[in-house]
Amino acid sequence: MSIFNDQSVAMTAEEKGIIQKKIGEMLSQWEEKVRVLKELTQPIAPENAIGRVSRMDAINNKSVNEAALRQAELKVKKLNYSLTRIADAEFGMCSRCKQEIPMGRLLLMPESTRCVHCADR
Numbered sequence: 001m002s003i004f005n006d007q008s009v010a011m012t013a014e015e016k017g018i019i020q021k022k023i024g025e026m027l028s029q030w031e032e033k034v035r036v037l038k039e040l041t042q043p044i045a046p047e048n049a050i051g052r053v054s055r056m057d058a059i060n061n062k063s064v065n066e067a068a069l070r071q072a073e074l075k076v077k078k079l080n081y082s083l084t085r086i087a088d089a090e091f092g093m094c095s096r097c098k099q100e101i102p103m104g105r106l107l108l109m110p111e112s113t114r115c116v117h118c119a120d121r
Helices: 013-038 052-085 103-108
Strands: none
Touching: 013 052, 013 103
C-alpha cells in the first residue's frame, strides 16, 4: 500500500514508519488521558463537607469518568498491540477480507484490523 498509489500490495517501510510514529503520538495522548481520568475517579471521601445534591453530582460524574477511563485504557491497549504487530507482513491488511486497509484509516485509527467495508458489517 503506497501513500500515492493504492494499487500496491505491501505496505512500505516508510509507511510503517509513519504509522509507528503516529501510534507513538497517540499513545502519549491517550496515556495522559488515562492518568487524568484516574485522578478524577478517586473515591469520594464521605467526610468531605459537600451537600447531598453536590455529592450526587460528584458520584454521577465519577461514574461517567470511570466509563471514559475504561474506554481510554482499552484504546491504549489496542495501540500497544498495534505497535507489536507493525513489523508483521499482514499489518495493514483486513483480518476479514484480506484486502488492504487504506492508509488514511490507519493514520486515523492505527489499531484498525478491518477495512471500512468489513468494519461496517
